[in-house]
Amino acid sequence: MLLLLAFAEVLLWDTRVLPPNQITHSIRVQLSDHRDVIRYGTVSIPYRGHAPSAVNARTVLSTGAVIAVSPSAFFDDGQRALSFALPALEPGAIIEYQYTESYAGTLTIPLQRDLPVRRWAISYPPEWEPHYFQGPPAYLLLTPRSSQLPDDFWRSYAARLAATFEQELAPVTPRPESDLTALAEFCRTQIKNSLYRTDNLSPADRSEPNATPADTLRRGIGTSHEINLLFAALARAAGYSVFYVRVGTPDFRREILDPGQLPNEVIAVRLPAGYAFFNPGVPYLSAGLLDADEEGQPALLATAEGPEFVTLPRSSPALNRTERQAHLALAADGSVSGHVELVYHGLTSAARKRKAESQSAAERLADIRGEYPGAQLTNISLRNIALPAVPVQIEFDIYVPNYADRSARRLFLPTDFFGSRASFTLPPGHVYESEVGNILPVRRPL
Amino acid sequence: MVAERSGRQTTTTRSVVRILTAEGSTAARAGITYDATGARVVSFRAWLLSSSGELQEIAPSDFKDRALNQGEIHSSLRQRTISVPAPPGSVFASEAVVTAQTVFAQFEFEFQPDGLPIACSRFTLSSPPDWPVRAHLFDAHPTVAGQTWTVHSLPANSGSSARLAITLGSAFATWSDVATWLAAQAEPAARVTPAIAARAASQSVVALATFVQGLRYVAVNANANQGEGFRPRDADSVLALGYGDCKDKANLLRALLRARGVDSWLVAVNAADRLRVRPEWPSPRLFNHAILAVSTPDGLQYFDPSDPYTPFGQLPAALQNSPALLFAPGAMLATTPAGDIAVVERSVHLAITADGKIGGRVLESSRGHVAADYRAKLIDYPGIHVRDEFPGDGLHLHYEFTASLRAAGPELLILKPFLLADFASPVSFRETVEITLPPELLVDELPDHAFFRGGKLVLERRDVAENPLLVLRRAPHEQSLHRRNPPSLRQ
Numbered sequence: 025m026l027l028l029l030a031f032a033e034v035l036l037w038d039t040r041v042l043p044p045n046q047i048t049h050s051i052r053v054q055l056s057d058h059r060d061v062i063r064y065g066t067v068s069i070p071y072r073g074h075a076p077s078a079v080n081a082r083t084v085l086s087t088g089a090v091i092a093v094s095p096s097a098f099f100d101d102g103q104r105a106l107s108f109a110l111p112a113l114e115p116g117a118i119i120e121y122q123y124t125e126s127y128a129g130t131l132t133i134p135l136q137r138d139l140p141v142r143r144w145a146i147s148y149p150p151e152w153e154p155h156y157f158q159g160p161p162a163y164l165l166l167t168p169r170s171s172q173l174p175d176d177f178w179r180s181y182a183a184r185l186a187a188t189f190e191q192e193l194a195p196v197t198p199r200p201e202s203d204l205t206a207l208a209e210f211c212r213t214q215i216k217n218s219l220y221r222t223d224n225l226s227p228a229d230r231s232e233p234n235a236t237p238a239d240t241l242r243r244g245i246g247t248s249h250e251i252n253l254l255f256a257a258l259a260r261a262a263g264y265s266v267f268y269v270r271v272g273t274p275d276f277r278r279e280i281l282d283p284g285q286l287p288n289e290v291i292a293v294r295l296p297a298g299y300a301f302f303n304p305g306v307p308y309l310s311a312g313l314l315d316a317d318e319e320g321q322p323a324l325l326a327t328a329e330g331p332e333f334v335t336l337p338r339s340s341p342a343l344n345r346t347e348r349q350a351h352l353a354l355a356a357d358g359s360v361s362g363h364v365e366l367v368y369h370g371l372t373s374a375a376r377k378r379k380a381e382s383q384s385a386a387e388r389l390a391d392i393r394g395e396y397p398g399a400q401l402t403n404i405s406l407r408n409i410a411l412p413a414v415p416v417q418i419e420f421d422i423y424v425p426n427y428a429d430r431s432a433r434r435l436f437l438p439t440d441f442f443g444s445r446a447s448f449t450l451p452p453g454h455v456y457e458s459e460v461g462n463i464l465p466v467r468r469p470l
Numbered sequence: 471m472v473a474e475r476s477g478r479q480t481t482t483t484r485s486v487v488r489i490l491t492a493e494g495s496t497a498a499r500a501g502i503t504y505d506a507t508g509a510r511v512v513s514f515r516a517w518l519l520s521s522s523g524e525l526q527e528i529a530p531s532d533f534k535d536r537a538l539n540q541g542e543i544h545s546s547l548r549q550r551t552i553s554v555p556a557p558p559g560s561v562f563a564s565e566a567v568v569t570a571q572t573v574f575a576q577f578e579f580e581f582q583p584d585g586l587p588i589a590c591s592r593f594t595l596s597s598p599p600d601w602p603v604r605a606h607l608f609d610a611h612p613t614v615a616g617q618t619w620t621v622h623s624l625p626a627n628s629g630s631s632a633r634l635a636i637t638l639g640s641a642f643a644t645w646s647d648v649a650t651w652l653a654a655q656a657e658p659a660a661r662v663t664p665a666i667a668a669r670a671a672s673q674s675v676v677a678l679a680t681f682v683q684g685l686r687y688v689a690v691n692a693n694a695n696q697g698e699g700f701r702p703r704d705a706d707s708v709l710a711l712g713y714g715d716c717k718d719k720a721n722l723l724r725a726l727l728r729a730r731g732v733d734s735w736l737v738a739v740n741a742a743d744r745l746r747v748r749p750e751w752p753s754p755r756l757f758n759h760a761i762l763a764v765s766t767p768d769g770l771q772y773f774d775p776s777d778p779y780t781p782f783g784q785l786p787a788a789l790q791n792s793p794a795l796l797f798a799p800g801a802m803l804a805t806t807p808a809g810d811i812a813v814v815e816r817s818v819h820l821a822i823t824a825d826g827k828i829g830g831r832v833l834e835s836s837r838g839h840v841a842a843d844y845r846a847k848l849i850d851y852p853g854i855h856v857r858d859e860f861p862g863d864g865l866h867l868h869y870e871f872t873a874s875l876r877a878a879g880p881e882l883l884i885l886k887p888f889l890l891a892d893f894a895s896p897v898s899f900r901e902t903v904e905i906t907l908p909p910e911l912l913v914d915e916l917p918d919h920a921f922f923r924g925g926k927l928v929l930e931r932r933d934v935a936e937n938p939l940l941v942l943r944r945a946p947h948e949q950s951l952h953r954r955n956p957p958s959l960r961q
Contacts, residue, residue, distance in 0.1 A: 062686055109543055223557060
């Protein structure tokens with residue numbers, strides 16, 4: 025196994041939280057060798073929103089000499105990062121820099137950095153409470169200390185959510201279909217989602233905020249939240265009890281009084297056998313699925329009486345299957361050629377569509393080619409990549425030179441043509457049917 | 471484009487794209503590149519006309535503006551883009567107006583920048599009537615009417631290089647003019663100060679080259695329209711900071727060598743696309759990298775101080791045989807020399823056990839660009855013992871490993887006797903693989919000569935004591951190594 029070695033280390037990372045909205049970092053890094061000088065001699069501080077302020081940096085040489093970065097040598101790209109290069113670096117030097125960031129609400133401090141940190145000092149005022157998360161990556165969450173008990177906090181939060189949900193859920197005219205899945209698919213496929221680049225969307229469809237679900241239905245377009253509300257309103261109109269659900273991350277802790285732990289939303293419908301959960305606000309999902317970062321996650325179901333903490337169900341592997349067919353001919357020189365058909369269902373389809381959102385047509389084709397290194401792909405057909413709900417289909421002709429290993433008399437044909445390639449990550453807990461790689465010796469006539 | 475004598479250029483770019491298929495929907499995009507310190511985007515608008523005839527102007531908030539080169543610590547070159555989803559049958563249009571104040575009376579126009587099929591691509595120049603216009607066409611055959619060049623009906627071509635290059639007035643009439651201008655940009659920065667002289671004292675050329683090579687590469691780009699990209703920072707300041715970009719490092723080495731009484735010149739090259747430099751159109755804007763040519767008793771020695779892995783005396787493979795222009799008054803466009811063929815000698819000693827394990831030791835010595843490649847790749851790999859003669863040329867490595875052979879059913883093990891990859895570029899290559907087999911295993915087949923194309927494969931089977939020994943030697947055919955050296959710069 026190959027390991028990447030880091031020789032430099034952070035001697036001290038001093039973080040101070042200064043209410044109401046500032047946090048300062050002072051960092052001292054020891055560079056060991058020339059590689060450290062190359063790698064860590066330029067510092068880039070990423071940011072969102074406001075650029076870091078009060079930035080200072082200097083080099084401390086092993087002789088004790090101190091060389092400061094001049095104020096004109098700090099460069100802000102105006103969007104994402106503030107960068108500077110430390111002067112006169114040599115192995116054994118120490119670089120020091122400090123900066124101030126602003127924050128709002130709770131604070132998350134990542135504890136795992138590019139370099140090992142020998143000592144990390146984090147100071148915060150007594151009115152804040154720390155919560156350590158082991159990760160990986162490890163981080164510290166700081167929240168305002170509250171005298172409220174967790175049960176009281178979440179009860180109050182759930183009641184507010186339920187009240188807001190009731191306010192937003194103005195009645196709509198019932199749809200002819202009463203089946204919940206059919207209603208969800210109507211919302212997903214017949215209402216344009218203004219947040220996604222699907223084929224049924226054009227710039228003319230720029231969404232104005234919809235005041236009510238009836239507006240969303242009438243205009244035929246809305247945000248993910250508005251489409252979820254429409255589904256809830258239609259389900260209620262069909263006679264179902266519906267609930268608003270906030271979905272958490274795997275790190276969700278009930279004792280931390282921070283609603284930010286619940287970043288996603290779905291709609292719950294009460295059925296005789298329990299709750300069913302829907303998220304028609306994601307156009308790329310197919311019927312019966314929640315999104316990849318929602319399946320199996322802790323969630324808060326809001327009722328007027330308080331919260332009901334639930335765990336969202338996982339979908340069946342069959343719904344997320346990938347069908348791969350290759351019809352190939354083996355040539356005497358060990359090459360194979362033929363036709364390949366791939367069909368991606370469920371979350372594998374959604375993952376491909378999401379990735380394609382930011383890609384040009386050429387990049388999408390390059391992606392497919394990149395999945396078959398060493399092969400020549402022609403007549404590539406990529407279908408449904410920007411269509412809601414339906415599976416992604418890919419077809420191409422392929423030629424793989426030297427696919428089979430050759431000796432004097434035999435060709436050794438690997439039968440795991442598709443290998444164990446897994447292009448996309450599915451949520452944990454799924455069961456995969458894996459292919460077992462094997463080699464089929466094919467003997468050539470002497 | 472409207473070009474004025476004052477150096478002000480106003481460029482209005484309009485594009486209209488019809489979307490034919492769903493896969494083509496991402497072609498509804500447009501972008502402009504500008505220098506934030508010397509240019510202003512007056513306006514940039516875009517529209518989408520649906521197949522039903524509805525016209526929609528794209529909102530300004532949908533445009534993105536970002537640094538062009540993300541790898542630089544700072545760059546004033548920026549890119550503003552717009553991209554919208556466009557269904558088949560729709561038409562996307564854009565119009566951008568950019569004004570720039572520039573010292574360059576030269577510009578290029580690509581007829582097919584995105585490789586999309588072109589119905590019509592046109593460039594129109596408006597310039598003072600008494601100002602000479604020198605136009606050069608590359609891989610393009612437009613119709614010309616006055617100062618308008620138009621091409622029609624170009625098929626899709628993602629690798630299209632069809633372009634028009636224009637020089638206004640008398641600027642840069644010859645490569646000699648370009649070299650003289652470049653020399654004037656660089657000369658003030660190469661002063662020998664006391665600090666430079668002290669650093670250079672009693673140091674050899676190779677020692678100074680290696681010192682500058684070891685400084686960090688840090689790029690800060692601003693004022694490209696004013697020629698700042700060709701002006702190195704003062705050598706004294708680069709020495710104090712300990713970092714710089716390619717021209718800064720080349721210029722620092724030049725100043726250090728000057729302090730030792732050795733002549734040298736910065737050299738402009740195009741590191742990304744050597745074919746972009748065409749002798750017919752003299753222009754500094756065709757170059758994107760600076761190296762150094764050092765006067766030695768054997769002639770000019772080219773050296774890239776920004777490449778940390780290629781020692782003095784050699785050029786990285788990407789810069790060999792490339793158009794090059796010295797920053798020297800009166801210099802002409804020349805070609806960098808082709809380097810010597812890289813040399814690799816590999817010796818592999820392996821043993822196979824009865825249970826299908828294989829292990830052993832690999833020894834390898836390399837010179838030339840292969841050694842440079844190894845330096846770049848092996849820097850972080852533990853377990854590989856490296857003896858590097860840098861700044862000499864040789865790199866020697868050895869390592870040991872164990873692995874499992876592949877099994878084809880219960881009766882057959884498959885061994886690929888050549889464990890390491892071949893080389894893409896010409897290499898003088900000698901390899902010997904010795905494999906000791908346990909008595910329990912029989913060799914059923916050996917590879918034939920076709921297994922190794924382009925060279926010679928020698929297979930031997932020897933019985934040493936009780937264990938059979940397979941010896942495989944391979945070397946490429948000599949003719950595959952032959953490469954004719956082009957004339958050197960001095961020639």
